[in-house]
Amino acid sequence: MGLVTDHLPGALLPLPGGGALLTAIDQVVNWSRANSLWPLTFGTSCCAIEVMMATGAARHDLARFGAEVARPSPRQADLLIIAGTIVKKMAPRLRTLWEQMAEPRYVIATGSCAISGGPFLYHSYTTIRGADEVIPVDVYVPGCPPRPEALLYGLLTLQKMIREGSTLARPGQVRRPVLAALPDGMTLDDVRAEIAALVQETATVDRKAAAAVGAAFAAQDRV
Amino acid sequence: MAADLLPLAGLALSPDALVAAVQLLCPAAQARPDCDRPAVKVTVGDWPELAGRLRAHADLLFDLLETHTAIDWPESGRIELVYLLTSLRRGHHLTVFVDIPRDDPVAPSVCAVWPVAQWQEREVYDLFGVRYADHPDLRRLFLDDDWQGFPLRKDYADAFMLDRPS
Numbered sequence: 001m002g003l004v005t006d007h008l009p010g011a012l013l014p015l016p017g018g019g020a021l022l023t024a025i026d027q028v029v030n031w032s033r034a035n036s037l038w039p040l041t042f043g044t045s046c047c048a049i050e051v052m053m054a055t056g057a058a059r060h061d062l063a064r065f066g067a068e069v070a071r072p073s074p075r076q077a078d079l080l081i082i083a084g085t086i087v088k089k090m091a092p093r094l095r096t097l098w099e100q101m102a103e104p105r106y107v108i109a110t111g112s113c114a115i116s117g118g119p120f121l122y123h124s125y126t127t128i129r130g131a132d133e134v135i136p137v138d139v140y141v142p143g144c145p146p147r148p149e150a151l152l153y154g155l156l157t158l159q160k161m162i163r164e165g166s167t168l169a170r171p172g173q174v175r176r177p178v179l180a181a182l183p184d185g186m187t188l189d190d191v192r193a194e195i196a197a198l199v200q201e202t203a204t205v206d207r208k209a210a211a212a213v214g215a216a217f218a219a220q221d222r223v
Numbered sequence: 224m225a226a227d228l229l230p231l232a233g234l235a236l237s238p239d240a241l242v243a244a245v246q247l248l249c250p251a252a253q254a255r256p257d258c259d260r261p262a263v264k265v266t267v268g269d270w271p272e273l274a275g276r277l278r279a280h281a282d283l284l285f286d287l288l289e290t291h292t293a294i295d296w297p298e299s300g301r302i303e304l305v306y307l308l309t310s311l312r313r314g315h316h317l318t319v320f321v322d323i324p325r326d327d328p329v330a331p332s333v334c335a336v337w338p339v340a341q342w343q344e345r346e347v348y349d350l351f352g353v354r355y356a357d358h359p360d361l362r363r364l365f366l367d368d369d370w371q372g373f374p375l376r377k378d379y380a381d382a383f384m385l386d387r388p389s
Contacts, residue, residue, distance in 0.1 A: 088367070088383075089365070089366070089367060121385065122384075122387040123386070123387070124384065124385075125379065125381060125383060125384055126374070129385075
């Protein structure tokens with residue numbers, strides 16, 4: 001991967017048609033990155049029960065989106081899900097963990113505490129007012145704590161950002177952070193139906209359509 | 224399991240009998256009927272000796288110091304130490320209150336009676352600034368070592384804290 005991400009853009013871009021080829025490679029790279037997020041287990045308070053345990057367990061099953069390989073080591077993780085309050089003493093440790101993670105790395109801040117300090121905003125001698133005072137955050141998932149569905153929604157939002165947002169030609173540039181709040185009026189059944197449809201869509205292949213695309217490529221090559 | 228560690232089922236003292244038994248050991252102990260659990264208030268001078276006897280006395284057997292915490296009362300100038308005791312073998316509970324002056328908060332350590340008090344006293348020192356005589360290792364527990372002040376005192380304030388806009 002290092003060869004592809006570090007040297008390929010410089011070699012391809014001067015060639016005729018290199019930009020288009022690079023875009024195709026971007027799509028493959030972003031697709032693989034988005035679908036194999038390895039979260040770091042970083043639970044500091046009650047959100048960890050919803051986020052790390054309930055969402056990872058069988059009923060909600062984060063594994064459906066390729067993000068189930070929770071790692072206890074930052075060296076092996078590329079997604080930091082901040083689940084809980086960050087206090088003054090924890091902030092330098094959080095920064096260290098984030099710096100130890102491999103690039104490209106992504107951060108989801110879940111719950112009021114990690115977004116703004118939440119219930120500890122006023123008259124607190126120790127709570128940091130939002131994890132983004134310490135590290136950059138890609139997706140905010142509001143809630144106190146967020147339901148597992150909300151975290152799944154946040155994860156899908158991050159996957160969308162990764163698929164659309166980054167290109168090998170400009171490494172390090174990502175999309176602006178977003179707030180992945182469930183839209184007003186959306187119910188649990190809506191979320192379930194949407195996730196079911198999404199799983200159905202990504203899990204099935206129309207062989208005839210795929211064969212037609214392949215044939216079109218082959219015809220292009222012959223010309 | 225050794226025979227003397229078996230629970231003495233059904234031998235828990237009633238709240239009134241418990242307070243009476245404590246008052247036999249320490250006549251100056253005042254009952255605190257305003258508490259949920261049986262509770263007594265003792266002077267700081269009586270407390271170290273009473274602690275040892277609460278643990279050793281065959282009818283009481285308070286073998287577990289569940290929690291040790293404190294309450295800051297700035298208007299009456301005192302810090303109230305709270306000890307929640309449990310007897311695992313008897314199955315009864317007792318709360319002990321000890322008042323110490325707020326401007327010179329020195330208290331006797333009960334580490335020798337309940338070793339778990341080492342960390343609990345460090346926590347109270349960390350947040351309320353109570354200094355325990357003969358504590359083997361009285362350092363801050365939760366806050367950074369260079370922290371100034373004791374945050375759970377009612378008059379604590381620092382530059383980091385925000386006031387709620389009115």
